[in-house]
Amino acid sequence: MNPRITTLRVPGTTLTGNPLGDPAEREVPVYLPPSYDGKKRFGVIYLLSGFASTGRSFMNYSFGHRSVPESAEQLIADGRMKECLIVMPDCMTSYGGSQYVDSPATGRYETYLVNELIPFIDNSLQTLPAGEHRAIAGKSSGGFGALRLAMKYPHCFSAASCHSGDMHFELCYKPGFPAAARILEKHKGDISAFYRAYTSSPKPARNDFPLLELLAMAAAYSPDTLKHAPENMRLPFDPYTCEINITVWKEWLTFDPLVMIEEKAYQEALSSLKLLYLDCGSYDEYNLAFAHRLFSRKASGYGIAHHYEEFPDSHSDTSYRYDTSLPLLSAAIAL
Known part of the structure; x- marks a missing residue:
């Protein structure tokens, strides 16, 4: 099974002149579903990588493990997942990552993703260019980024999944x-x-x-x-x-999702999502299972519909969990 990948060169105007001298132009791989023909339009999942990784890491071959595009291809073939595009951004910095935020120390990666990358994808590929057909997901730092951006930009995304995302900074x-x-x-x-x-x-x-x-x-x-x-x-x-x-x-x-969720605007943003999915390994070395349990409890207290799961694993090598979230996300953003 050979999933179809196209790699786009995004100018990165937003990142020009960043403080670390990191490249402005970025290569962004995009998974294209089997029936993509340049005419039919599809929903889009933006998949954010963890710390010290880029979008290309989702395509890495590892013995005994499928890449994310391979998983998506199989899930679609099995009828478990709706066809959609999966965009895998590059928000790497010389420090190992941007946390997908705007910072004068690294660059405007939040603005780049929301205001530059999304329009670029919509103008370059056959997408359904509306927030209701767009989802955001990620693991670890990517999970943090996905959850935070879903809270800040509800008009851009209608579904989100956070896998072992950074939270409860204490x-x-x-x-x-x-x-x-x-x-x-x-x-x-x-x-x-x-x-x-x-x-x-x-x-x-x-x-x-x-x-x-x-x-x-x-x-x-x-x-x-x-x-x-x-x-x-x-x-x-x-x-x-x-x-x-x-x-x-x-x-x-102020960046901690557990602090952010106390604000009314962010509660309303999360409540507006068609799908909010979170999961975490019970043995997570960064204590994130406790953090996610607390976030889930707070979300329930504010009447925010969501689904939280724990699984018997640690923080690393858990990309197989996308087999659970991708079908849910694709269904939420489909026509």
Whole structure:
């Protein structure tokens, strides 16, 4: 089974001149369903990749596992999934990811996705160009991005799925601060020294990854416009004592879906969705099962229709869960 993929070059005007000097033009792979003939129009699922990944990661071959396009092709052949396009954006940065937000430290990736990529896809392919025929989904950082963008842009999306998405920052991010502080201490507290060592190494130490991940989150949630990359962010803790910087931490929390859901506008946005699907592994290493349970409880309390599932697995290698969400999303956006 060979799914049909077309790769579009999106100019990325929104990303031109970004602070990290990352490419503005991006290659965006798109899965085309079997009956796509350039005439019939289809709904679109925007599938957001996790941290340190791009849309191309959804097409990677892995022994014993199907790629996402292969899964979609099989699901359609089995009659379990409606035909639709699947767009796999590239919102990568030199820090490992953008969290799909606008930040003066990385670039305007939220604006790029909503105001540039979506119109570009609608103008380039045979889509049903209306929010009611558009869905957004993702896992981990991609799940966070999908849920947050669905809350902020209900006119753009009518369905959303969040797989193990970042939320409840108190549980998913704070426990990693001491490890990141210890790594930074090895570089005498110098972020630039760490970044140079990490990016110049032919094989960066896996144990150093938590600090790179933290820097990416800080660049997204607490940018520092007075400094230049790679120090153009404010850490949410004191690197020496690991004491929380309350001012910076409060900035982070404004991005937390568990905080966002307390606002009436976001409650109304989620309530307007035809489908809101969330799932998480019960053994998630980032404590996200607890976070998703709480989000589900809050959503129920606000009368937001949704479906939440847990499955017996951890955070990694769970792309098979798209076999559950893609059929639901495709049905929600079909004609």
